[in-house]
Amino acid sequence: MKIFILLFFLFLSSSSYSYSYFRIPIEGLSLSSESFRRYATPQLRSMVNEYFLVMKKVSPESAKILSLRKYALSINSKSESITLECRDFNSKCSNQLKSIKKEIVNFEKSIFKEIEDVKITSVQIDDQIEYLRLLKDLAVKISSLSHSIEEYSLLKDSELERYSKNMYDISDGTNEALFLLNLKINTLMPSHLRPEFEKVWKGFVLPIEQNVLRKNDKEFLLSHLERFNIDWNSFHKNITKGNFDLPKSKTLYSDIIHNRWNQILKIILRK
Structure with missing residues (x-):
């Protein structure tokens, strides 16, 4: 049965515009740790990055949200690393903390610059108002995070440390900022395309980024393979062959x- 499925798949994939919606049985699926590490993981990471290029091609305005998200993702990753690795604070951890503080300052500056640059026009006014609301919500969260990390830096290793915020609080704060950006990532996408991008973001790109790449979870990939396959093929078919009339130059990375x-x-x- 599995041989038949593979032959059917190879037949479908002979064309760059094939769409494989066939049933993928979870039982018996396997991927060696070596193949996962050396092949699947780099390919999936490239796919996530290329998806963001698709977003920017289709909606250049989305580059602003993606830039802010890049800050949030980096700060979140570093704060989680400190939380896990730096129970006994040392010089390496101190340098990591300084790096996070610097990124938070730059992140905060970027947010306030974006707020200043927002211009509400009569075109897509609701989206622009929603984007401004996102920026203001982010500003509140990052200002609080900046205060927390400054407090922690000043009071750690002192008798007042137990009264200050700790790295778990800071890590939670970075999670909240990243969650907000993940939730609103398609705010500046054209309204007629937004449902397609929302579906593939929630059903394919974000789960792969969060669970397969960040957690290095091979089993998550295998157990969700059929769902991933359906969600991706649906998006790719609709965005390249649907009724949106997007020029080839905007969908190249999707291919x-x-x-x-x-x-x-x-x-x-x-x-």
């Missing part, structure tokens, strides 16, 4: 992602 995904499926289903 690249599609080819990468098909190659990953081949690796998993080849046995």
